[in-house]
Every structure is written in structure tokens, then in C-alpha cells.
Amino acid sequence: MGDQTLKDAILSHLKYSLGKDADHATIYDWRVALSLATRDRIVDPWFQSTRATYRAGAKRVYYLSMEFLIGRLLEDAMVNTGILDEAKAAFDGMGLPFDKIIHDEPDAALGNGGLGRLAACFLESLSTLGIPAYGYGIRYEHGLFRQRFDHGRQVEEPEDWLTQEHVWEFERPEAAFEIGFAGETFENGGRTVWRPNESVMAQAFDTPVIGWKGEWANTLRLWGALPTKVLDLGLFNRGDYAGAAEPEALARTISRVLYPDDTTDEGKALRLKQEYFFTAASLRDILRRFESEHSDLRDLPKKVAIQMNDTHPAIAGPELVRLLHDERGLPFADAMMVARGCLNYTNHTLLPEALERWSEGLMGHLLPRHMRLIEMINESHSQQYPGVTIIEHDQVKMGELSFVMASKVNGVSALHTELMKETVFKDLNGLHPERIVNQTNGVTPRRWLKTCNPGLAGVVTQAIGDGWVGDAEKLVELEPHIADSGFLERFTAAKRANKETLSNWFGTELGVKVDPSAMFDVQIKRIHEYKRQHLNILETIALWQEMRDNPNGDWTPRVVVFGGKAAPGYHFAKDIIYLINSVARVVNADPITSKLLKIVYPPNYNVTLAERLIPATDLSEQISTAGKEASGTGNMKFALNGAMTVGTLDGANVEIREHVGAENFFLFGMTAQEVWARREVEDHAGQAIAADPKLARALDSLRNGTFADGDHDRFRGIADNVSGPDYFLVASDFSDYWRASREADAAFRDPARWARMTALNTARSGWFSSDRTIRGYASEIWDALPPKPLRSI
Numbered sequence: 001m002g003d004q005t006l007k008d009a010i011l012s013h014l015k016y017s018l019g020k021d022a023d024h025a026t027i028y029d030w031r032v033a034l035s036l037a038t039r040d041r042i043v044d045p046w047f048q049s050t051r052a053t054y055r056a057g058a059k060r061v062y063y064l065s066m067e068f069l070i071g072r073l074l075e076d077a078m079v080n081t082g083i084l085d086e087a088k089a090a091f092d093g094m095g096l097p098f099d100k101i102i103h104d105e106p107d108a109a110l111g112n113g114g115l116g117r118l119a120a121c122f123l124e125s126l127s128t129l130g131i132p133a134y135g136y137g138i139r140y141e142h143g144l145f146r147q148r149f150d151h152g153r154q155v156e157e158p159e160d161w162l163t164q165e166h167v168w169e170f171e172r173p174e175a176a177f178e179i180g181f182a183g184e185t186f187e188n189g190g191r192t193v194w195r196p197n198e199s200v201m202a203q204a205f206d207t208p209v210i211g212w213k214g215e216w217a218n219t220l221r222l223w224g225a226l227p228t229k230v231l232d233l234g235l236f237n238r239g240d241y242a243g244a245a246e247p248e249a250l251a252r253t254i255s256r257v258l259y260p261d262d263t264t265d266e267g268k269a270l271r272l273k274q275e276y277f278f279t280a281a282s283l284r285d286i287l288r289r290f291e292s293e294h295s296d297l298r299d300l301p302k303k304v305a306i307q308m309n310d311t312h313p314a315i316a317g318p319e320l321v322r323l324l325h326d327e328r329g330l331p332f333a334d335a336m337m338v339a340r341g342c343l344n345y346t347n348h349t350l351l352p353e354a355l356e357r358w359s360e361g362l363m364g365h366l367l368p369r370h371m372r373l374i375e376m377i378n379e380s381h382s383q384q385y386p387g388v389t390i391i392e393h394d395q396v397k398m399g400e401l402s403f404v405m406a407s408k409v410n411g412v413s414a415l416h417t418e419l420m421k422e423t424v425f426k427d428l429n430g431l432h433p434e435r436i437v438n439q440t441n442g443v444t445p446r447r448w449l450k451t452c453n454p455g456l457a458g459v460v461t462q463a464i465g466d467g468w469v470g471d472a473e474k475l476v477e478l479e480p481h482i483a484d485s486g487f488l489e490r491f492t493a494a495k496r497a498n499k500e501t502l503s504n505w506f507g508t509e510l511g512v513k514v515d516p517s518a519m520f521d522v523q524i525k526r527i528h529e530y531k532r533q534h535l536n537i538l539e540t541i542a543l544w545q546e547m548r549d550n551p552n553g554d555w556t557p558r559v560v561v562f563g564g565k566a567a568p569g570y571h572f573a574k575d576i577i578y579l580i581n582s583v584a585r586v587v588n589a590d591p592i593t594s595k596l597l598k599i600v601y602p603p604n605y606n607v608t609l610a611e612r613l614i615p616a617t618d619l620s621e622q623i624s625t626a627g628k629e630a631s632g633t634g635n636m637k638f639a640l641n642g643a644m645t646v647g648t649l650d651g652a653n654v655e656i657r658e659h660v661g662a663e664n665f666f667l668f669g670m671t672a673q674e675v676w677a678r679r680e681v682e683d684h685a686g687q688a689i690a691a692d693p694k695l696a697r698a699l700d701s702l703r704n705g706t707f708a709d710g711d712h713d714r715f716r717g718i719a720d721n722v723s724g725p726d727y728f729l730v731a732s733d734f735s736d737y738w739r740a741s742r743e744a745d746a747a748f749r750d751p752a753r754w755a756r757m758t759a760l761n762t763a764r765s766g767w768f769s770s771d772r773t774i775r776g777y778a779s780e781i782w783d784a785l786p787p788k789p790l791r792s793i
């Protein structure tokens with residue numbers, strides 16, 4: 001390496017790591033060679049970061065998460081190490097297609113949605129800020145399923161990102177722990193001993209995560225499950241080959257697939273095993289590292305801050321107590337104090353069905369010692385604070401367990417945190433009023449502006465320099481430039497160029513022809529009733545009907561884009577997908593409206609697709625029922641990229657609107673309090689439908705076969721739900737949504753006004769950087785500091 005040019009490094013990897021000669025190398029070969037050359041640039045800062053942390057005796061942050069939705073890593077790594085231009089020049093010089101090479105990388109979808117992507121943004125910000133940190137999770141062989149449409153219906157196929165070598169990771173055969181399940185406990189010499197009767201090995205795979213300017217790198221350590229016993233030789237020799245291979249297959253199941261569900265607690269033993277597997281391995285690793293440097297376990301909270309990303313790692317509470325009390329002999333009360341001093345918990349949802357609960361039976365069987373410790377934790381808490389219980393109706397409530405075992409508990413937006421205090425954790429908040437704090441989510445401006453939108457990033461940098469990349473709040477310096485028509489023209493031209501690129505992609509990949517001068521209106525997120533994609537499609541149907549009635553009216557042409565996956569078992573969400581695709585088929589074929597309205601639903605929404613869609617968006621749809629979306633992070637990415645938002649007062653929308661200004665945000669709908677009151681109104685939906693003929697007509701079209709080849713029943717279920725019991729109040733918010741959408745249309749028809757509003761969105765969204773969020777966690781939750789000053793920040 002040393003002084004080697006990047007091009008030499010790429011050629012050298014091609015030859016010596018891949019054994020390929022440049023004349024016969026494939027796109028894959030070039031991509032791997034480039035990745036390895038890039039990875040080489042990360043290893044030195046990575047080692048230096050580890051050394052600096054060790055030398056300073058600094059506190060480390062451990063982010064425990066079942067999900068890390070990292071997406072592709074190559075381009076981001078080149079941007080952060082500053083070699084992107086050199087790499088591009090090298091490939092251009094060799095006559096090789098640089099874009100195609102970058103797009104060859106599989107998208108690592110080790111997460112479902114917001115929670116997993118947040119974890120990925122946090123790791124990048126932790127490295128940018130130079131805070132010593134590890135992300136701990138599971139190395140799923142199959143990430144989130146791949147989505148395909150069959151005649152408009154979602155079909156799930158296994159995702160196979162690991163069939164190719166994952167070039168970013170380093171396998172660590174020496175970092176492995178045996179993790180047990182089930183079995184029995186007994187007393188021995190005054191200590192409780194747990195003797196599991198089943199076990200697997202957790203083996204570490206490390207991926208370095210480089211921060212902006214390449215100065216600091218932290219580690220994402222993912223655990224893969226391996227058998228403790230590779231082969232049953234006895235069975236094998238007797239000819240039972242399947243039986244002989246069984247231990248290996250069973251063990252590997254634990255890290256085989258990501259749970260394809262972001263809401264419901266399926267109550268499956270395998271999921272509980274996954275949770276314990278990665279939490280236990282991580283805690284053992286954390287204690288091993290601590291004990292190699294320090295001797296007094298009571299100092300653990302001074303050196304270790306553990307963040308539980310939702311309740312999925314909540315077993316960390318009892319497990320840490322077990323490691324300290326049973327295995328190391330600290331008195332129970334001290335073990336509790338030390339564990340609580342290290343642990344913190346982030347809540348990401350108030351939806352009752354998404355709050356994890358495990359039956360005492362399952363917990364007692366798989367983790368008998370932990371079940372007993374949970375009872376002890378419950379007893380000691382309720383002795384001090386009567387009135388709250390962790391165990392109820394034979395179930396362990398993981399949110400309550402996490403709360404009781406944590407120093408700090410946080411929500412992910414100001415509204416969500418307030419609602420946590422008033423609803424799910426009302427009683428616990430009364431007992432521990434200091435414990436709940438807010439940390440509004442954020443997104444990394446490196447990936448979500450600089451890398452994904454180089455055109456707009458260039459315009460910004462030309463105006464204010466590139467200081468914003470490391471300090472996104474500097475984006476406010478754009479404000480004075482907004483009076484400059486030249487700047488606004490460049491800003492708009494960058495958006496227009498992105499829309500043209502996307503239009504071409506829609507044409508070639510999906511066969512849909514769209515007009516790049518139309519308003520690009522985008523809703524991308526998991527499909528869920530509370531997120532209300534069905535409100536969006538109903539409004540789109542109503543718009544289409546109005547346009548057909550009056551095709552020469554003063555319409556703003558729209559391209560309505562959807563993206564997102566439904567949990568495989570969530571039938572209503574799958575029906576919504578089917579409806580959207582069916583409406584798209586009819587509307588896109590209608591010659592009367594073909595210049596006015598198109599609907600596009602690219603399949604298999606993932607991080608990579610988000611990076612393609614967000615830079616080309618004019619209008620961002622953030623339309624959840626108020627009180628239901630904990631924060632949202634897509635909403636922030638859109639605003640940062642100069643899109644307007646049409647949205648409800650939910651999650652972080654509230655704060656986005658405060659930052660960008662009410663006049664630069666299309667607000668509609670009921671507040672959380674109004675939602676609660678509305679649900680009490682008998683026939684709320686019927687009343688709303690009676691008052692709005694457009695809504696009634698759109699619903700009729702779901703029942704008269706317009707989008708179902710004459711079949712009156714295909715979408716009746718959705719219509720009946722919206723007209724009847726609908727807990728998410730689609731009908732009651734429809735008319736106001738229609739009004740806000742038409743206001744957006746009118747604003748779009750005034751290009752100067754639109755340009756100003758969108759540029760103000762970018763200028764005022766810097767606060768939603770995950771760097772700001774991480775600074776908040778570091779000072780209010782972790783008490784963690786960078787051990788050395790970095791030049792970049």
C-alpha cells in the first residue's frame with residue numbers, strides 16, 4: 001500500500017486478491033477490487049481509533065440492535081475517505097463504467113425499516129464525531145425478503161446478499177462465545193449455576209464504519225451462529241448423513257433470517273432465541289474488553305454505556321445481572337446497580353401490538369435463570385415502588401423490564417416522548433420522573449445529501465462551502481442566497497436533473513412513461529394502516545375522477561410514487577399494495593388523463609431505491625394518523641433534499657414544521673388529541689363520507705369493480721373498513737388532506753414560490769442531522785466524549 005495510487009491499489013487487488021487479469025475481469029471483479037482498495041484506506045484510521053480509545057481509557061458506547069439497515073457501503077466509504085473523484089477518474093481512464101460498478105453492490109437489508117436505518121445512521125455519526133462505539137447485532141444470512149409483484153400482488157422471495165462474499169467484513173474466528181439455552185439451574189457453594197442443555201457458538205464478524213473525512217472508524221460487530229459440534233460422526237459413520245448434519249443446520253437457523261415484521265410480536269421461540277443469542281454474546285464481549293483493562297466491576301458504568309434499541313435486546317438487563325451476580329459473585333443489589341448504571345432504552349413505538357411480551361412459559365423454558373431473575377427484579381422494584389409490575393397475565397412485559405433496568409429511557413421525537421409519558425409509561429414515569437428524556441431522530445447528511453444527491457450537494461457547496469457536510473446546521477447559511485435568483489435557478493435545475501434521471505429509470509426499468517416537469521409526489525415506507533397509504537391512493541383516485549370530469553381544468557400534473565413492503569402475514573397491508581397496483585394499471589392506461597396523472601410503484605423498496613427516489617421528489621407524503629408514527633426519518637431525508645412535505649402533526653413532522661416554518665409545510669388533519677376524541681364519535685366514518693362526495697365516489701369505485709376487472713368484491717374489504725370501524729380515521733382526515741394537496745398543487749404552479757419554499761426546507765433541515773442526535777445521546781444519556789479532537793468537526 002503506502003504511496004500506491006488508488007488505481008494501482010485496485011489493479012493490485014484485482015490481480016492478487018481476486019486472481020484476475022484486467023482483460024478478463026467482470027463488473028463484479030472490479031467492484032470487489034475497488035471495495036478492497038477502499039477498505040485498505042479505512043483500516044489504519046480504524047486501528048488508530050481503537051488505540052486512541054484504549055490509551056485514553058475512554059468510555060465506550062455499545063449500541064445493541066436487532067437491525068442495522070446499512071444498504072450499500074462502497075460509495076459512502078469512498079465519500080467519507082475522500083477518494084470518490086480519484087476512483088471515478090481511474091475507471092473513466094480505463095474506459096470502465098464506474099456507475100455500473102458501484103451499482104453492482106448488493107444492498108445489505110439487515111433491517112425492516114426506520115429502526116434499523118436509524119441504527120446505521122447512528123454508527124456513521126458516532127464515527128464522524130469520534131466517539132468510541134460498537135454496533136452489535138446479528139449477521140443474518142438472509143436480510144429482509146425481496147418483494148416482487150405478481151399481477152399487482154406482493155410476493156416475497158428470499159434475499160441472498162451473502163451468496164456473494166461480503167467484502168467489508170473481517171471474520172473473527174477467535175472472537176466466539178458459547179451461548180446456552182434451556183436446561184436447569186442449581187445451587188452450588190452459595191451461587192446459582194445455570195446448566196443449559198442446548199448451545200450454539202456466536203462468532204464475530206467485524207465491519208469498520210468510517211466517519212466523515214476518514215479520521216475515525218468504529219466497529220459494527222455482527223454475530224453469526226455456528227454449531228458447537230460440527231458433525232455427529234457416529235451418525236455419519238452409520239450412514240445417517242442428514243441426521244449427522246442436523247446440529248449444524250439447527251444452530252445456523254438462529255442467524256438465518258431477519259424477522260420480516262416491524263409491528264407484531266409473533267411470539268416465536270426462534271425470535272426470543274435470536275434476541276438472547278446476540279445480546280448474550282455482546283455482553284460477554286463487553287465484559288471481556290472491560291476486564292482486560294480494569295479490575296473493579298463497580299467501575300463498569302464509568303466505562304460502558306449500553307443502548308438497547310427498542311426492547312429487542314431487553315434480556316440484557318437480567319443477563320448482565322446474571323453475569324455479575326451468578327458468575328462473578330457481586331451481591332444481587334450491587335449487580336442491579338451496576339447493570340442499571342450501564343443500560344439505557346430507546347422506545348420506538350406506542351402501538352400496543354408492537355410492544356414485546358413473552359410468555360412466562362416460553363421464557364422459563366428457554367431461559368430458566370433469566371425468568372427467575374426477572375421475578376427478582378420485579379419484586380425488588382415493586383417493594384420500593386408499589387403499583388407497577390413487569391409480569392402480568394403470565395407474560396413478561398419487555399418495555400417495563402427495559403424501563404426498570406435503564407438509567408435513561410428515551411423517545412424519538414418530542415411528541416412521541418410526551419405521549420410515552422402520558423400513555424404506555426404513565427405509571428413508571430410517575431415513579432421515575434427523571435428517567436424519560438427525548439432524543440429526536442436524525443439522519444446522516446453524508447449518505448442522505450452528499451452521496452445520494454451530488455447535484456444538489458454541489459449547488460449547496462458552491463454557495464456556502466463544504467462545512468455543512470460535517471456540521472449540517474451550517475445549511476442555514478443558504479438562507480441569504482435564497483434571494484439570489486441565480487442560486488434558486490441552480491437549486492431547481494439540480495432537482496430537475498434528478499427528476500429526469502428518475503423518469504428515464506421509470507421508463508427503462510418499469511415501462512412507465514412520466515413527464516419530468518410534473519410534480520413528483522412520493523410515499524416510501526413500510527405499508528401499514530397507520531401510515532395510511534390507503535388515504536393517499538383514495539385521494540389519488542378522487543383526483544383522477546375529478547380530472548376525467550374536467551380534463552381541461554387548471555390541474556397540476558402529478559406522478560404519484562409509492563414504495564414499500566408489507567409484512568408477509570399482514571393481509572390488509574397486502575390488499576393495499578394490490579389496490580395501488582390495480583389503480584395504477586387503470587389510471588396509467590387512461591388516455592384522457594395521461595398527461596395529468598401517473599402512478600408508479602417500483603417493487604422491492606430498499607435503501608438503494610430510497611437514494612434514487614428522494615433526490616427527485618417534490619412532495620413528501622407523511623400522512624400517518626396523529627399519535628401513531630413515533631418519529632419518522634424519511635420525512636427528514638426529503639426535507640433535507642429540498643422536498644415539500646404534506647403531513648399531519650405526528651412524530652417529527654411537528655418539529656420539521658417548526659424548523660422549516662409553517663408557511664413551508666402543507667399541514668392537514670387532526671391532532672393526536674382530536675384523533676382520540678374522534679374515535680368516540682359514533683359512525684365517524686359515515687359522517688365524513690356523507691360530507692364529502694369526492695370521498696364517497698372514490699369509495700364507490702372500490703366497490704363497483706373499476707379497478708378489479710368488474711369484480712365488485714376484490715377491494716370491498718378496504719372500502720368497508722374505511723367506511724366503518726377504521727381505527728386510523730382515513731375518512732375523517734380525507735377532506736382536509738384533499739385541501740392540503742390542492743394547496744400544494746397551487747404552490748407548485750408558481751415556480752418561483754416553489755423554488756423558494758423548497759430551498760428553505762434544505763436550509764432549515766440541518767438540525768435533523770444524526771450528528772445532532774448523537775451529541776444529545778452522548779451528553780444526556782451516555783456521558784461519553786471523543787478521546788481526541790478531530791480536524792473534521
Ligand code: 26Y
Binds near residue numbers: 265631
Ligand atoms: C417486535 C418486532 C417484530 C419488531 C421489529 C421491528 C418491532 C418493531 C420493529 C421496528 C420498528 C420501527 O422501525 N419503528 C420505527 O422507528 C423509527 C426510528 O425511531 C421511527 O422513526 C418510526 O416512527 C418507527 O415506526
